Amino acid sequence: MNLTLTETQTLVQKTAREFAQKVIAPEAARLDAESRFPREILKGLADLGLMAVNVPEDLGGSGAGALSYALAMEEVAAACASTAVTMAVTNMVGEIIAHFGTPAQREFHCPRLADGTYAAGSFALSEAGAGSDPGGMSTTATLLESGEGYVLRGDKQWITSGAHAGVFIVWARTGNRETHAGTRGISCFLLDGGTPGLTIGKAEDKLGLRASNTVPLVFDDIQLPKTALLGELNGGFKIAMMALDGGRVGISAQAVGIARAALAESVQYARDRKQFGKAIGEFQGIQWKLADMSTKLEASRLLCHRAAALKEAKKPFSREASMAKVFASEAAVEICNEAVQIHGGYGYTRDFAAERHLRDVRASTIYEGTSEIQRIVIARSQLA
Amino acid sequence: MDFELTDDHRMVRDTARDFARREIAPRAAELDKSETWPSGIVKQMAELGFLGMAIPTEFGGAGLDTFAYALVMEEISAACASCGVIMSVNNSLFCDPVYKFGTDAQKQEVLTPTASGITLGCFGLTEPMSGSDAQTMVTGATKVPGGWLLNGAKNWITNGPHADHIIVFAITDRSGSKVKHTAFLVQKGAAGFTQNARDHKLGIRAAHSCTVFFQDCFVADTAVVGNVGEGFKVAMATLDGGRIGIACQALGIARAALEAATAYAKERKSFGKPIAEHQAIQFMLADMATQLDAARLLTWRAAWMKDAHMRHSTESAQAKLYASEACTRIAHKALQIFGGYGYSTEYPVERHYRDARITEIYEGTSEIQRIVIAASLLRA
Numbered sequence: 136m137n138l139t140l141t142e143t144q145t146l147v148q149k150t151a152r153e154f155a156q157k158v159i160a161p162e163a164a165r166l167d168a169e170s171r172f173p174r175e176i177l178k179g180l181a182d183l184g185l186m187a188v189n190v191p192e193d194l195g196g197s198g199a200g201a202l203s204y205a206l207a208m209e210e211v212a213a214a215c216a217s218t219a220v221t222m223a224v225t226n227m228v229g230e231i232i233a234h235f236g237t238p239a240q241r242e243f244h245c246p247r248l249a250d251g252t253y254a255a256g257s258f259a260l261s262e263a264g265a266g267s268d269p270g271g272m273s274t275t276a277t278l279l280e281s282g283e284g285y286v287l288r289g290d291k292q293w294i295t296s297g298a299h300a301g302v303f304i305v306w307a308r309t310g311n312r313e314t315h316a317g318t319r320g321i322s323c324f325l326l327d328g329g330t331p332g333l334t335i336g337k338a339e340d341k342l343g344l345r346a347s348n349t350v351p352l353v354f355d356d357i358q359l360p361k362t363a364l365l366g367e368l369n370g371g372f373k374i375a376m377m378a379l380d381g382g383r384v385g386i387s388a389q390a391v392g393i394a395r396a397a398l399a400e401s402v403q404y405a406r407d408r409k410q411f412g413k414a415i416g417e418f419q420g421i422q423w424k425l426a427d428m429s430t431k432l433e434a435s436r437l438l439c440h441r442a443a444a445l446k447e448a449k450k451p452f453s454r455e456a457s458m459a460k461v462f463a464s465e466a467a468v469e470i471c472n473e474a475v476q477i478h479g480g481y482g483y484t485r486d487f488a489a490e491r492h493l494r495d496v497r498a499s500t501i502y503e504g505t506s507e508i509q510r511i512v513i514a515r516s517q518l519a
Numbered sequence: 520m521d522f523e524l525t526d527d528h529r530m531v532r533d534t535a536r537d538f539a540r541r542e543i544a545p546r547a548a549e550l551d552k553s554e555t556w557p558s559g560i561v562k563q564m565a566e567l568g569f570l571g572m573a574i575p576t577e578f579g580g581a582g583l584d585t586f587a588y589a590l591v592m593e594e595i596s597a598a599c600a601s602c603g604v605i606m607s608v609n610n611s612l613f614c615d616p617v618y619k620f621g622t623d624a625q626k627q628e629v630l631t632p633t634a635s636g637i638t639l640g641c642f643g644l645t646e647p648m649s650g651s652d653a654q655t656m657v658t659g660a661t662k663v664p665g666g667w668l669l670n671g672a673k674n675w676i677t678n679g680p681h682a683d684h685i686i687v688f689a690i691t692d693r694s695g696s697k698v699k700h701t702a703f704l705v706q707k708g709a710a711g712f713t714q715n716a717r718d719h720k721l722g723i724r725a726a727h728s729c730t731v732f733f734q735d736c737f738v739a740d741t742a743v744v745g746n747v748g749e750g751f752k753v754a755m756a757t758l759d760g761g762r763i764g765i766a767c768q769a770l771g772i773a774r775a776a777l778e779a780a781t782a783y784a785k786e787r788k789s790f791g792k793p794i795a796e797h798q799a800i801q802f803m804l805a806d807m808a809t810q811l812d813a814a815r816l817l818t819w820r821a822a823w824m825k826d827a828h829m830r831h832s833t834e835s836a837q838a839k840l841y842a843s844e845a846c847t848r849i850a851h852k853a854l855q856i857f858g859g860y861g862y863s864t865e866y867p868v869e870r871h872y873r874d875a876r877i878t879e880i881y882e883g884t885s886e887i888q889r890i891v892i893a894a895s896l897l898r899a
Contacts, residue, residue, distance in 0.1 A: 444520050511801065
């Protein structure tokens with residue numbers, strides 16, 4: 136075991152921290168209040184190589200590895216969770232295309248995701264009736280009679296950055312429902328933003344992550360060329376699961392970032408706020424909360440970094456990614472909740488960031504696989 | 520950043536795992552039931568170098584590091600938590616401070632036989648009326664020509680009934696606003712050094728503890744460990760390391776409980792299928808496994824930092840706090856998964872449940888760990 140960061144990792148962390156603290160943090164409250172998509176900030180992140188941290192350099196990415204990505208994610212999330220989730224999905228889309236794409240797909244999309252030509256990338260798996268169980272999806276991609284392409288029909292739900300994405304990864308049923316039932320008949324396609332027949336629905340009005348864009352999509356008989364297929368026909372579920380393993384590391388890092396900010400603000404508040412003649416940090420009731428918050432935060436970060444390190448070493452990391460995701464997200468919800476408690480009435484107002492952290496962090500235990508799905512993954516591995 | 524074990528660490532762990540499964544695990548239930556001190560196992564652990572793991576070979580130790588010690592502690596404790604704490608006390612609470620603060624003569628005469636396991640050590644800080652708050656200690660040492668006279672009592676002294684040496688803390692200066700302590704080495708058989716019958720405990724029953732008494736017990740100046748008046752520093756530095764040992768003991772107990780519960784869940788049937796197929800049980804197992812991994816990572820981080828000579832008080836406290844509380848939760852859930860059988864001494868989870876409970880109390884209660892952690896957060 137060695138917990139020392141490499142030079143590259145230290146540099147990525149420092150770069151992300153400086154930009155996050157100087158440029159993003161001062162804007163975060165306003166972005167949230169106005170539900171404004173942080174387009175300029177995302178371009179800034181792209182300019183620093185943070186929109187494709189783990190995408191190879193020859194495709195325009197930073198090639199800095201999965202752990203660097205986790206470090207950058209924590210820094211950005213500590214400043215603005217909405218920006219962080221937009222960054223997370225874009226990084227994931229770039230990684231998937233780099234990993235599964237044909238040379239043409241990789242060379243076209245990856246540089247555009249990396250350099251900010253695309254404001255973002257989107258991941259379109261969930262549907263109104265298919266969340267934790269993607270095998271139940273109803274969107275279809277039907278092979279044309281000519282055999283020269285597909286017709287995409289259906290709709291998708293909860294698509295992060297959908298209104299701004301340059302490219303979507305879309306999952307659709309391609310297999311026969313009897314011979315390729317459930318997850319065995321799903322394929323993955325690349326869909327360009329602005330394609331005729333693609334309708335972007337009304338943005339969701341959410342509890343938190345209000346500066347991130349979340350929309351439903353409708354595919355109205357969109358003609359896709361054969362070259363739009365990503366990976367193998369009917370091999371889409373494998374891509375989704377692999378993407379989500381990596382995505383879970385990203386969301387655990389996001390949770391760590393939000394929780395870190397909430398803890399730091401709580402410590403500062405506990406030093407400043409006086410009651411009964413002394414700083415509230417001198418009361419054990421508050422000290423206990425801070426000690427537990429910090430211990431859970433450290434454990435979360437270690438679980439996240441372990442999963443990232445395994446991913447980087449190309450070792451199996453599914454169990455570890457699920458552990459990181461469920462632990463870090465649930466710990467972060469608890470930490471942000473305690474942060475509001477420590478801030479008292481002020482914590483319930485928008486004058487302090489604790490209120491935003493609590494709203495933002497609440498998504499962590501839901502997206503990229505709910506806590507319940509993570510526990511199924513972990514239990515399966517435990518019982519294997 | 521690398522979370523993998525080195526080949527050397529893996530080898531040490533495998534040796535300990537093999538030994539613990541073969542030699543200790545089959546005897547653990549009986550040792551517990553009869554409250555028998557495992558003298559044969561202690562001897563075997565000595566032969567394997569487990570009683571002075573991080574002490575250099577020139578002083579009788581195994582010449583390894585804290586990380587190796589952490590790995591072995593988990594393995595031994597997974598088989599028998601009593602054997603784990605016997606090992607932990609000798610390594611962390613006795614050999615460590617004598618090596619770090621002792622004189623050359625103390626290292627030759629006391630550390631060398633104890634690190635090699637020929638003799639056994641114990642640690643005397645706690646008193647009947649002074650646990651978490653060492654400032655309230657009453658045991659004192661009065662200066663006399665050539666040495667000191669010790670007077671007072673120390674309780675919950677693990678290994679006490681069988682130890683050859685004790686490192687004991689006494690007040691040597693009451694003149695200032697805060698008393699000053701000094702650490703001394705006392706040998707078994709020293710005039711004025713006695714002990715009562717061993718304690719009877721909820722768990723870790725094969726690890727004997729007792730109260731020891733000092734009545735005008737003379738110790739020479741050469742028995743002082745570290746500087747006169749700096750005993751508190753010796754105690755606190757020792758406990759930083761000790762907490763890593765106890766965190767590892769908690770990991771071992773928790774792992775044993777989880778492994779037993781996992782195996783049982785696959786065999787036991789209810790409502791026509793193995794209980795492992797019910798989500799209620801799956802989710803318990805998932806949480807237990809996740810908490811165990813979180814505890815292990817916190818513990819390994821503290822051990823790694825200690826080996827890298829980084830300050831690790833906060834990290835040791837976090838490891839101890841989290842691992843011990845996770846351990847009692849995991850043992851509790853394991854017992855629940857076993858149902859009525861879990862409540863019976865027929866299965867080992869009943870013992871794990873009792874053994875787990877001590878980890879939140881000794882070497883600094885959970886409450887003391889939280890004070891340490893909060894102080895470091897608020898000080899910065």
